[in-house]
Amino acid sequence: MLDFEKLLNKSQLEAVLQTDGPVLVLSAAGSGKTRVITYRIANLIQKGIHPYNILAVTFTNKAAREMKERIFKIIGSNANGILISTFHSMCAQFLRDEAENIGLNKNFSICDSQDQKNIVKQCLNKLNLDDKKFIPNVISSLIGRAKDDMISASEYRSNAEKRGEFFFITVGEIYEIYQKTLEESQNLDFGDLQFKVVEMLENNPKILAKFQERFKYIMVDEFQDTNYCQYLMIKLLSGKYKNICVVGDDDQSIYSWRGANVENILNFENDFANTKSIKLEQNYRSTKNILKAADKLVKNNIERKNKTIWTENEVGEEIVYIQTQSEKYEAEFIAKEIQKLANEGYSLNEIAIFYRTNAQSRIFEEVFRNLGVPYILVGSIKFYDRKEIKDVLSYLKVIINPNDTINLKRIINLPARGISDKSIDLVESLQKDGDSFFDILTNIVMGAYTEEKVPNRLVKSIQKFHSMIIELMKNANKMTLREIINTVLEKTGYMQSLYEDNTIYKDSRIENVMELVSAAGDFEETFGDVSLEGFLEHTVLINDIDKLNNETQKVTLMTLHLAKGLEFPIVFLTGMEEGLFPNSKVDYDKNELEEERRLCFVGITRAMKKLYCLAAMQRKIYGMTKMHLPSRFLKEAGILDDIIDKQNNYINPYAKFDDYINKYDKQNNNNHYRYYEKGEKFNENKVFKKGERVKHPSFGIGTILDFYGRDDNKTVYIKFYNGIEKRLILKYAKLEKYISYLE
DNA sequence: TGAATCGATGTTTTT
DNA sequence: CATCGATTCA
Numbered sequence: 001m002l003d004f005e006k007l008l009n010k011s012q013l014e015a016v017l018q019t020d021g022p023v024l025v026l027s028a029a030g031s032g033k034t035r036v037i038t039y040r041i042a043n044l045i046q047k048g049i050h051p052y053n054i055l056a057v058t059f060t061n062k063a064a065r066e067m068k069e070r071i072f073k074i075i076g077s078n079a080n081g082i083l084i085s086t087f088h089s090m091c092a093q094f095l096r097d098e099a100e101n102i103g104l105n106k107n108f109s110i111c112d113s114q115d116q117k118n119i120v121k122q123c124l125n126k127l128n129l130d131d132k133k134f135i136p137n138v139i140s141s142l143i144g145r146a147k148d149d150m151i152s153a154s155e156y157r158s159n160a161e162k163r164g165e166f167f168f169i170t171v172g173e174i175y176e177i178y179q180k181t182l183e184e185s186q187n188l189d190f191g192d193l194q195f196k197v198v199e200m201l202e203n204n205p206k207i208l209a210k211f212q213e214r215f216k217y218i219m220v221d222e223f224q225d226t227n228y229c230q231y232l233m234i235k236l237l238s239g240k241y242k243n244i245c246v247v248g249d250d251d252q253s254i255y256s257w258r259g260a261n262v263e264n265i266l267n268f269e270n271d272f273a274n275t276k277s278i279k280l281e282q283n284y285r286s287t288k289n290i291l292k293a294a295d296k297l298v299k300n301n302i303e304r305k306n307k308t309i310w311t312e313n314e315v316g317e318e319i320v321y322i323q324t325q326s327e328k329y330e331a332e333f334i335a336k337e338i339q340k341l342a343n344e345g346y347s348l349n350e351i352a353i354f355y356r357t358n359a360q361s362r363i364f365e366e367v368f369r370n371l372g373v374p375y376i377l378v379g380s381i382k383f384y385d386r387k388e389i390k391d392v393l394s395y396l397k398v399i400i401n402p403n404d405t406i407n408l409k410r411i412i413n414l415p416a417r418g419i420s421d422k423s424i425d426l427v428e429s430l431q432k433d434g435d436s437f438f439d440i441l442t443n444i445v446m447g448a449y450t451e452e453k454v455p456n457r458l459v460k461s462i463q464k465f466h467s468m469i470i471e472l473m474k475n476a477n478k479m480t481l482r483e484i485i486n487t488v489l490e491k492t493g494y495m496q497s498l499y500e501d502n503t504i505y506k507d508s509r510i511e512n513v514m515e516l517v518s519a520a521g522d523f524e525e526t527f528g529d530v531s532l533e534g535f536l537e538h539t540v541l542i543n544d545i546d547k548l549n550n551e552t553q554k555v556t557l558m559t560l561h562l563a564k565g566l567e568f569p570i571v572f573l574t575g576m577e578e579g580l581f582p583n584s585k586v587d588y589d590k591n592e593l594e595e596e597r598r599l600c601f602v603g604i605t606r607a608m609k610k611l612y613c614l615a616a617m618q619r620k621i622y623g624m625t626k627m628h629l630p631s632r633f634l635k636e637a638g639i640l641d642d643i644i645d646k647q648n649n650y651i652n653p654y655a656k657f658d659d660y661i662n663k664y665d666k667q668n669n670n671n672h673y674r675y676y677e678k679g680e681k682f683n684e685n686k687v688f689k690k691g692e693r694v695k696h697p698s699f700g701i702g703t704i705l706d707f708y709g710r711d712d713n714k715t716v717y718i719k720f721y722n723g724i725e726k727r728l729i730l731k732y733a734k735l736e737k738y739i740s741y742l743e
Numbered sequence: 744t745g746a747a748t749c750g751a752t753g754t755t756t757t758t
Numbered sequence: 759c760a761t762c763g764a765t766t767c768a
Contacts, residue, residue, distance in 0.1 A: 059757045088758040113756075190758050225757075258756065357754055362759095379756085416744070541758055561755055585754050599755080622753065623759035 002042055002074065008035070015245075015278045016040045019047065019217070022238075022272035023245040024265070028309040029294070029605035030285030030567065033247050034063075037219055038070045040245065041082065044217055045075055051082035053216040055237070058086055059225055061542055063565055067221075083215075087230055089541050091193040095200070098207060102200050105186045107401040107533065110540045114385060116140045116189050119406065123177040127170075134170065143175050147191030148227035148259030150198060153179045184436065185405040194229045201236045212240040222565070223248030223268075227259040235271075244272065250305050251298050254561060254599045257592075266305065283309055283605075285567050287316025290611050294604040297637035301594045319639050320612045323630060327360070327575070327619045331367035334572050337612065338373055338555060341570060348374060352556040352568040354603050356581040359621075360574065361557055368555070378558040384539045388498065388509040389516055393539055395488045399472050400532055402438040409437065415497035418461035426454065427462075441466050468492065481520040481535055489513065560603045571607035573600075576615045577628035600633045613639055694718065694735045699726060 004016055012032055015025045016039045027033035037056065045051055058064045064084050071079045083090065092110065099106040111119070120136040120143070146156050157172025182189060188196065201208045218238045220226065223246035226234070238244035246268060253262045269275040283291055291311050298304070324330045338351060353364060353375075361377055368375045383389060391414060394407040402408065413419045430440050430449065444454055445466045468491060476484050489495040498510050523535050556568070560581075575581055581600065586592035604611060615630045634640035692704050702720035707730075714730040728735075 061758085063757085086758065091758095110758090112758080193758080222757085254755080255757070257754090258758095260757095358756095359753080418744095420744080559755065561757080564757085580754095583754050596755095620759075 001046065002039070004039060004043065008032075008039060009282060011278050011280050011282075012036050012039075015280070016043050018245075018276050018278070019044055019049075020243055022242060022268070022275040024268045024272075024275050024277045025245065025247040025280060026265075026277065026305060026307065027247055027249055027280040028283060028307060029249060029252060029602070030283040030311075031280035031309075032282075032284055033221070033249075033280060034067065034070070036280065037221060037247060038067060038074060040219065041071055041079070042074045045078055045082075049217060051079050053214060054082045054219075055090075055215040055217070056082070056084040056219045056221070057090060057234075058084070058221045060565070061086055061089070063221060064089075086541070087233075088190060088193050089537070091197045091233075092537055092541065094197050094211075095188070095193065098200060101204065101207060102196075104196070105401065105403070107186070109185070109187045109397045109401060109404050109407060110193065110537065111182070111187045111189050111406065112385070112540050113140070113144075113190070114390070115187075115406065116144070119178055119181055120174065123174050123181065126177060127173060129170065129174070134174065139171060139174055142171055143178060144189075144191050145259050146175065147189075147195045148229050150195060150229050150232065181406070185407070186401055186403050187406050191229075194233060198229055198232050198236065201233070208236060208239075211237055216241045217243045218245070220244075220246045221248075222252075224250050224253040224262055224265045225255050225260040226264050227261055228264075231261070231264045242272070251301075251307075251598055252564060252602050254564065254595060254602060256595055262303075279307060281308055281310060283311040284313070285608050286311065286605060287313050287609060289316045289319055290604060290607050293319055293611070293637040293639055294601050297597060297604065297633055298601045300636045301597055303591065303594060317610050320610075321614075321634060321639050322612065323615045323617060325617055327363050327616045328367065330574055330614050330616045331363050332371070333614070334364070334574070334612075335367055335371045335373050337572075346570060348553045348555045350569040351572070352558070352563070352566070352570070352606065353572045353574060354558060354560045354563050354606070355574045356560055356583060356599075357575075358559060360580075364557055364574075374554040375557050376552060376554040378556060379562050383512070383515070383519075384542070386509075386512055388512055389539075391494065392485065392488065392513060392516060393536065395472075395492060395494070396484070396532055396536060398469060399476050399484075399488070400536070402469060402473070403436040405437040411492075412465060415493050417465055417493075418457065419465065423458050423461075426458070430454075476532060481524050481530060481532060482517055484532060485517050485520055489517075560599050563606050564602050567606055567608055569607075569609040570612075571603070571610070572612045572614060573603045574614045575619070576613050576631040576634055577619065578631055579626070579628050580619070580621075581631055582633070597633060597636070600631075600637075604637065692737065694737060696720070696728075697734050699724065702726075 004013055008016060009032075012035065015023065015036045019040070025033065025036060027036070041054060041056060044054055056064075056067060058067060064086055068079075068082075068084050071082070071084070085093070095102075095104060095108070096106050098104075099108075117136045117140050120140045121131065124131050124134055124136065124139075146152075151159070153172065153175040156175050157169060160168035160172050182192065201211065215237050218234065220234055225248070234244060234246075246265070248265045250262050250265050253260060253265075256262065269277060286294070288311060291309060291313075295309050322330075322333060324333055334353060338348070341351065342348065355361060355364075358379065364375070365377065367373075384393070391411060394410045397404050397407040398411065409424060412424065427437065427440050427444070430443070430453070431437070435443075441462055443449070444459055445463050447459075449459075472484075472488060472491060475487060479487065495510075495513070498506065498513065501509065520535055523538060524530050527534065527538075560573075578584075582588075582593055582596035586596055613634055615634070616628065618625050618627050620626075630640055690704055690706060693701060694704060695701050696718070699718075699720045700722065702718040702724075704716055705719050705725070706717040708715040708717070708727075715727050716730045716733060716735070717725070717727050719725045
């Protein structure tokens with residue numbers, strides 16, 4: 001028996017023991033919510049609840065896996081049968097289990113956001129719409145949001161018609177065709193997985209009753225990130241026994257642009273009668289200094305549940321703020337600092353570097369590679385998103401389900417086998433109701449059409465392709481995953497085409513495809529699942545971060561979004577600049593600034609011992625060098641004061657942004673660090689460069705003409721405004737940079 | 744059909 | 759700056 005009273009603090013204990021009825025756990029960052037969830041599950045099982053009746057939902061596979069590991073560590077095989085899963089994997093599983101009862105093909109494919117975008121593009125073509133006006137990215141995200149909100153295509157359209165909004169009426173039309181395309185190809189997108197489950201539960205009382213009976217106890221992690229559809233699902237599933245425990249933190253809601261609805265957590269008590277609310281406010285992760293900054297920052301948000309976050313941890317080190325000349329020196333500074341930290345005894349996997357946008361990772365990779373800092377980059381281009389991987393996966397999907405037209409069309413002429421886009425159009429024109437694309441191919445092969453309708457040459461090409469697919473389908477049953485993939489690579493000529501490819505991608509593509517084969521092998525070993533279906537589902541629903549393991553001696557690089565749920569002793573928050581973070585693309589009027597601020601809060605609260613905040617004065621964005629002021633968040637968090645001294649003609653960066661930008665000397669690109677720490681003046685500079693204007697306490701303002709010597713003897717040659725030219729020992733000269741914005 | 748070139752475009756992205 | 763996609767050219 002576990003002694004919960006010893007293992008948990010008062011509120012944690014309360015949350016663990018309160019097993020029945022709706023429970024809302026508001027857990028501040030680092031307050032041990034995973035601990036609560038795992039012990040709560042342990043408690044349920046100890047009380048005699050069968051694990052089969054327990055469901056725990058998370059958002060990432062990593063979180064799910066960690067939770068499983070921790071539970072099995074605590075109570076071992078007693079936990080067998082428990083369902084700990086992400087919303088999406090869980091839904092995919094439900095749908096496959098119930099496929100027959102709801103008229104779904106059990107072998108449906110799941111398409112990712114890239115596929116979604118491509119399908120939208122196809123729909124635009126069909127409807128003859130301008131993709132400048134109806135940007136595929138925007139449309140697919142609108143469709144995604146609609147599904148999150150449980151709005152079907154027809155509803156979407158009729159809603160728009162009621163409002164008389166032309167743009168959205170058209171979006172509705174696209175949505176309708178998009179949905180038809182998916183259905184015909186027996187594909188589900190991420191939104192569908194959940195939408196269909198809710199639909200299934202709403203329309204089939206028997207199925208609903210079965211699920212309700214099974215999941216007597218339900219727990220949801222990161223509840224602030226749930227969307228309306230997920231919320232409904234949870235409400236339905238817990239409808240009978242009402243043993244629903246949700247855990248979340250409204251201050252860490254950073255996915256509203258993905259349909260997450262903070263209201264779900266804010267209104268939980270109103271929506272579930274007799275909710276027991278528990279607050280976890282003691283932080284076990286960070287030092288007082290770090291926590292103070294995070295708390296100070298997030299208090300600037302108006303829309304939040306009021307809570308105090310506190311810790312008994314040590315005060316710890318001051319937060320370090322560094323401003324560098326450019327993004328390159330930002331990276332170099334960090335590299336050197338990492339070296340220092342490593343010498344102090346920190347291991348590299350204790351260090352993380354966060355940034356707002358993926359583009360920022362590039363310079364870190366470059367600098368770290370040059371300086372030999374081992375790093376692991378999480379996110380950005382995901383392995384399974386790569387073209388060559390998607391190609392091979394498309395083949396596999398077609399082998400499982402030849403009616404998957406979306407993927408069939410993707411690979412039918414890849415490598416080229418004489419079935420061009422025109423040929424595809426021709427084949428489609430022969431389509432009759434109920435026929436899939438593959439059915440028509442079969443008909444053509446069977447000789448159902450005359451030479452006039454389908455030219456002989458095309459029939460031959462299609463025959464070859466068709467028999468190849470049939471052959472692969474037959475063999476797939478008898479082979480291991482690895483063998484299947486290897487056979488596909490060989491028989492389809494795809495591997496051959498990679499070798500014949502003479503672009504710069506050749507080597508990496510071959511390498512990646514090999515990697516896929518070994519990933520399939522790993523999958524067989526780890527999951528003991530040898531089914532192709534299982535592997536394919538894994539490839540769509542898994543994310544890079546899921547593979548992140550803490551064993552490797554490498555520094556972690558990732559976006560702030562990916563950082564949620566993780567913790568590191570040392571954290572570097574980079575690119576803390578106005579325009580970048582908060583990002584200038586967010587709509588400040590639509591509360592999106594508050595979400596940026598929460599993102600910053602998430603970043604700060606990842607740090608356990610030491611936090612560095614970095615900003616670059618200038619940064620290349622899309623090839624253009626732009627000047628940036630330090631982020632307002634630094635000021636809000638009390639990390640950076642009003643550092644610009646008005647007496648010295650320096651303006652307050654938070655007051656006159658444009659002035660500062662316009663008048664900054666853009667020629668400035670000498671190679672030195674230019675940084676100052678908290679409390680120091682903006683003009684703190686030990687290094688000067690030729691042509692720069694300086695201010696001397698007695699001689700006044702002048703221009704640097706040249707330098708002589710080095711180190712302590714370094715002499716500077718200055719021509720002052722009153723005509724006097726002087727040679728001065730730099731070390732003793734008490735020079736300041738002189739930058740006037742008032743001229 | 745494939746290479747080549749031009750030009751538009753670029754916030755974050757659990758699944 | 760770098761990438762992707764569409765159009766054009768061979």
